Each structure stands twice: as C-alpha cells, then as structure tokens.
Amino acid sequence: MTDRTPAPDPVLERALLAVGRTRALGLHFYGNFVGIGGSPGTLGISRLSTDGEPPGIGAPGVSAVALATVADLAVGSAIRSHLYVGARMATATLSIEHPTHAVDGPVLGLGEAEAAKGEQQSGRAVLVDPDGRPVGYAQGWFAALPPPPGWVANPLPWEHEVPPPVSVPTLDELDAYEAAAVASALAAGERARERGTSISEELLNFQWDAAEDGRAAGVLENGPELANRVGHIQGGALYGAAAIVAAKALGVPLTHLVDGHYQFLRIADGALLHGEATVLRRGRLASFVEATLSVDGKAVGYGLFSFRG
Numbered sequence: 001m002t003d004r005t006p007a008p009d010p011v012l013e014r015a016l017l018a019v020g021r022t023r024a025l026g027l028h029f030y031g032n033f034v035g036i037g038g039s040p041g042t043l044g045i046s047r048l049s050t051d052g053e054p055p056g057i058g059a060p061g062v063s064a065v066a067l068a069t070v071a072d073l074a075v076g077s078a079i080r081s082h083l084y085v086g087a088r089m090a091t092a093t094l095s096i097e098h099p100t101h102a103v104d105g106p107v108l109g110l111g112e113a114e115a116a117k118g119e120q121q122s123g124r125a126v127l128v129d130p131d132g133r134p135v136g137y138a139q140g141w142f143a144a145l146p147p148p149p150g151w152v153a154n155p156l157p158w159e160h161e162v163p164p165p166v167s168v169p170t171l172d173e174l175d176a177y178e179a180a181a182v183a184s185a186l187a188a189g190e191r192a193r194e195r196g197t198s199i200s201e202e203l204l205n206f207q208w209d210a211a212e213d214g215r216a217a218g219v220l221e222n223g224p225e226l227a228n229r230v231g232h233i234q235g236g237a238l239y240g241a242a243a244i245v246a247a248k249a250l251g252v253p254l255t256h257l258v259d260g261h262y263q264f265l266r267i268a269d270g271a272l273l274h275g276e277a278t279v280l281r282r283g284r285l286a287s288f289v290e291a292t293l294s295v296d297g298k299a300v301g302y303g304l305f306s307f308r309g
Contacts (some may be wrong), residue, residue, distance in 0.1 A: 010054035011189035011199065015182040020168040025157035026086075028228050029181040030237060034066040034200060035105070036073060038158030046077035046111035046125075048158060052104070053199040058192030061102030064243060064257050065200035067127060069236025071096055071138035074109030074125040076235075077158065079142050082115045086153035091235040092120065092141040095261040099127070099135040100308075102255070106130060109138075119143055148230055177224050184225040201254055204241045206275060208248065214279040216249035219272050233268040238293065242303035245275035246289035250282065252307055258286070262303040270295030285309045 018032035027036070035051025050070040052062035076089045107130075113123030120143045127136035147153055157163065174182060188202035195202070203225050206218035220241060228234040233241075239262045247254045277291035286306055293301040 009186075011057065011186055012182070014054045015185040016168050016170070017166075018185075019174060019178045019182065020166045021157065023169075024164045024166045025160065026154045026229070027157050028234060029178075029225055030203065030227075030234055031069060031073065032157075033185060033225075034062075034069060036070055036157075038077075040159060040161060041077070041081055041111075043081055044078055044113050044115070046074050046081065046158070047108065048074045048077060048111070049106040049108045051106050053192075054189075055104075057189055057199060058196055058202075059102070059198045059253075059255060060104070061099075061255075062105045062107050063198035063200040063240075064098055064254050065198065065204065065237065065240030067098065067107060067136060068094070068096055068239040068243075069234065070107065070109040071125050071127060071136070072140065072234075072236040072239065074111035075113065075123040075138060075140040076111075076142050077156070078111035078113035078123045078125070079116065079121050082113070082121075083144060084153070085155050085159045088145045088147055088151075088153060088230070089142045090145045090267070091264050092143055093261070093263050094140040094235065094239050095138065095259070096239070097137045097259045098257050099129075100258070103129050103135050107135070116144070151230060181224040184223055188225075197254070200240065201244060204237065204244055206241075206244065206248070211249075214249060214282070215277065216245050217274070217276045218245065218248070219274050222268070222271055222273055231269065233273065235264065238262070238264065238268055238301055239303070241273065241275060242277075242291040242293055242301060243305055245277040245293075246291040246303065246305040247307065249277035249279050249291070250287055250289055250307055252287075256307045258306040258308050260303055260305040262301055264301050266295075266298060266300045268293065268295055268300045272296075273300075283309060
C-alpha cells in the first residue's frame with residue numbers, strides 16, 4: 001500500500017515553531033524563524049547563534065540577512081547586559097564583514113561591549129562557523145531607548161535563567177497577526193525555491209520599479225514577519241533590505257556581498273518602505289553601491305555596500 005501521508009513542509013514547521021517561541025520566549029517572529037537563540041551571558045558578553053533558514057530550500061548557507069540579524073542582536077545584547085533584562089536598544093550604526101563563502105548554520109555571534117558611559121555605546125561581535133572558525137565580524141553603535149507607553153520589557157529568549165516550555169501551535173490556533181507572518185514565510189519559501197535565493201531575502205519582498213542601469217528602486221510592504229518587539233522593522237532586516245536594493249542596482253546575487261555599513265537615521269514604522277540604490281563604481285574585482293531607505297518621504301537609513309566581482 002502506498003503511503004499517501006503528505007510530506008511535512010519545513011517552512012511551515014519552522015514558521016509555527018517561530019510563533020510558539022515568540023509566545024513563550026519573546027523576541028520576534030523573524031528572529032525566531034531564523035533560529036536565533038542563546039544562553040544567559042556574563043557582563044559585557046553575549047553568545048547568540050542563528051540556524052539560518054530551513055535547509056534544502058534556495059541558496060545554500062546562512063543568508064546575509066540572517067547573519068546581519070544575529071550580528072545586530074549579539075552586539076546589542078552585549079551592551080544590554082550592562083543595563084537591565086529586556087532593555088530596549090536602538091541600533092544607530094551597523095557594520096559587517098560577511099563570509100567569503102556559503103556557511104552552514106548554526107553561526108555563532110560572540111558579542112562584546114564595555115559598560116556604557118552615556119546614552120550611547122559601541123560593541124562588536126565575531127561570527128563563527130560550526131567548526132569554530134571566524135567567518136565574519138561586526139561592530140555597531142547603540143542607544144538605550146525608553147519603552148513606549150504600555151510596553152513591557154520582557155526578557156529576551158537568552159535572558160531567561162530557566163526558559164519556559166515552548167508549545168507549537170497549529171494553523172487553527174493562530175491569531176490574525178501570527179497567521180499573516182506565517183503566510184508571508186510560506187510565500188517567501190515558494191519564491192526562494194523558484195529563484196534559488198534565501199527565504200530571509202524573499203521575506204524582504206520588494207516590488208521593483210523600472211530603473212536605468214546601475215540604479216534600483218522598489219517598495220516593500222511592512223508586515224509582522226519583519227517587525228521587532230515594538231512593531232518597527234527589525235534592525236538586521238533593515239540592513240538586509242538596504243543590501244538587497246544595492247545588489248539589485250548592481251545586478252548580482254546577494255551572496256556576492258562582501259561588507260556593508262548601515263546608518264539607522266530613524267525608526268522604520270510606516271506601512272511602506274522605499275529603497276533606492278546607485279552603483280558608485282563597478283570594478284572587475286570589487287564594486288561599490290550606496291542605498292537609501294525611506295518611509296513616507298523621510299529617509300530612515302543609509303548604507304554603503306561592497307560586492308565581489
């Protein structure tokens with residue numbers, strides 16, 4: 001007799017697990033979807049990791065967007081350790097040297113930061129592959145923000161001394177916000193299969209305008225799949241969005257990204273995120289692109305990116 005039981009969908013499984021982890025442990029859907037976790041660190045030290053997207057779908061290795069997210073959280077958490085559990089941190093700048101080859105997960109982000117001497121503080125992180133080899137580096141500048149009215153600073157997943165149990169919901173048990181995030185992940189998984197890209201990249205689903213050579217422009221709809229704890233687009237996802245627009249202007253895959261520096265000018269809390277990029281120099285071995293993200297006509301971030309030829 002032929003077994004007609006449908007094969008499990010790894011994207012759906014990961015998306016539902018992300019909802020369960022967000023409910024029980026905190027953080028946000030996107031961070032939990034790419035499997036970011038860790039354990040309580042010592043003062044000034046963080047130790048986080050990302051599994052990357054479900055394996056076997058699209059581009060191999062942990063995506064540049066997932067790497068940016070774990071780097072952002074690792075640096076921010078090292079700084080946060082000097083403050084209080086669940087403190088709200090805003091990324092001001094984020095610079096990353098990306099791996100020169102595809103790296104399978106989990107990728108570890110080892111963050112370090114000294115005690116803050118004011119409202120802003122810098123930190124750094126080393127990105128390490130499963131064999132313990134450094135494959136990338138990050139540094140950033142962060143600022144502590146007061147919590148929005150009515151918002152509770154709950155612990156992040158790695159700040160729990162004893163993590164609460166995680167219950168994975170079914171589709172029927174999702175609320176409208178969670179269902180929208182899961183649906184976006186499933187659609188991103190289909191695009192990644194078709195295009196050979198990463199699911200993280202496809203979650204940043206720009207709709208592109210016609211543009212001349214060396215330029216790119218597009219718009220991205222903000223949704224729960226990209227939101228941080230207070231509903232704004234997460235910092236690593238913003239860095240990734242700018243890098244995607246830059247790669248589009250150059251006409252190369254995001255996997256060609258070598259390094260990037262992104263400045264967070266404002267929080268990205270609008271419904272539509274606009275991205276524009278211009279190639280500064282196209283070389284045989286290296287190319288350089290600038291990108292700007294805006295919401296409602298106001299710039300929210302500016303990035304400079306280098307790509308290998």
